[in-house]
Amino acid sequence: MKNIGITALGMYAPQRVVHNQEFESRLGIEAGWIESRSGIRQRRFASDTEFTSTLGVKAVQDMLSRDPEALRDVDLVVYATCTPDAMFPSTAALVAGQVGLAGVGAYDLSTACSGFVYGLSMARGMILGGGAKKVLVLGGETLSKALDQNDRDTAILFGDGAGCAVVGEVPEGYGLQDFVLGADSAGGPALYISNLATTFPDGTPMRETPTMNGREVFKFAVRVLGDSGAQVLEKSGLTNAEVDWLVPHQANIRIIEAAAQRFGIPMQKTVINLDRYGNTSAGTIPLALHEAVNDGRIKDGQQLLLVAFGGGLSWAACTLKWWAGTPTLSPQNSPEEIDA
Structure with missing residues (x-):
């Protein structure tokens, strides 16, 4: 293969x-x-x-x-x-x-x-x-x-x-290993953006702007990040001790800390950049991955665990052995800060 x-x-x-x-x-x-x-x-x-x-x-x-x-x-x-x-x-x-x-x-x-x-x-x-x-x-x-x-x-x-x-x-021994993907629409009202519909199938009204029940999303996120991460590690035949870097969805530092604790992976081995970018939804993991490769934290042959949760409610996790044949990255020019 x-x-x-x-x-x-x-x-x-x-x-x-x-x-x-x-x-x-x-x-x-x-x-x-x-x-x-x-x-x-x-x-x-x-x-x-x-x-x-x-x-x-x-x-x-x-x-x-x-x-x-x-x-x-x-x-x-x-x-x-x-x-x-x-x-x-x-x-x-x-x-x-x-x-x-x-x-x-x-x-x-x-x-x-x-x-x-x-x-x-x-x-x-x-x-x-x-x-x-x-x-x-x-x-x-x-x-x-x-x-x-x-x-x-x-x-x-x-x-x-x-x-x-x-x-x-990529060369043998490197690359994407296993995935766990899931979704549960029953949790949809806790985090959504409406489009054409005005209600969920059960009749729950929808708002036209992003809507979130923070308490419910927090409980969901901690659970599914931990569960999906454990499941994908098991599929890959890996233990948490073999993970060099956890790259999580950057939603909330407390969610990340709770999930990392469930994995038994220290925060020192967890990539964090939400302090500077906030929650960019589907953009958080590629932004975090890029920065950690760019600054030299992620190195050739290291074992990565990517975990995410989102509206839907949805979740995803994958294991990845990093290949340093990826072109050398140079720091992105820091854009001049413009007052909001």
Whole structure:
């Protein structure tokens, strides 16, 4: 069987930096309270002319700036997002048309924050099944455009950003190993964004903006991150002691700490960047993965565990042996902070 893994990475975060102090003055929520409860100090918001496709294109351009051949033989594009530019054409197709991949297969994947790990699974399956040679997987959001900025429960948590990965054949002993994917729509009312429907199938009303029951989501997240992570480690024949790096969905520092404790994986081996980006939904894992590879924390041959949960309610986990043949990454130019 072919060994399938990540062969290139890219990321983009909008230039506008929104600090907690903005919510302190506008919503009356203390900046220090936001950080203590969520772990978030700041997040990025897209400009009026930036959308989810824009962020995806810029993430791909970031990747190509280091590896101009990264997209060679890519014949499928998958974009994980819950904030697409339009219902159709797909945001994946919009990105493909702007990065030299017009005409390849392209589709959007909607499992919210779990989407990037779902996308890696879809890519691996397509390649092993002969449906694609290489796949460009993106995860990104412009949630700032969908949020009710006066909703104290959600406005402080979410940000914008995108990451991308090319999935293709890697040397023996490396690459994506096993996956656990799941969803339970019974929990949908706890975390959702409505579209055409005005109610859930059981008649529960829907709101038009992102809506979250924080207490229920916290309990769900801690449980499914722990369960799915344990399940995928068992499928891979691994123990938690063999995990070099845990790369979790960046939703809330307390959720991550609780999940890491359940795994028995110390926080020193857990990749964290939500303090600077907030919750970018499908963008969090590729952003965190990119940064940890970029700064040298993740090295050749190290064992990774990726875990995520999201609206749906959904969850996803995978094991991955990192291949350092991925082109050397250089730090992204730090954008000048622009007052929110």
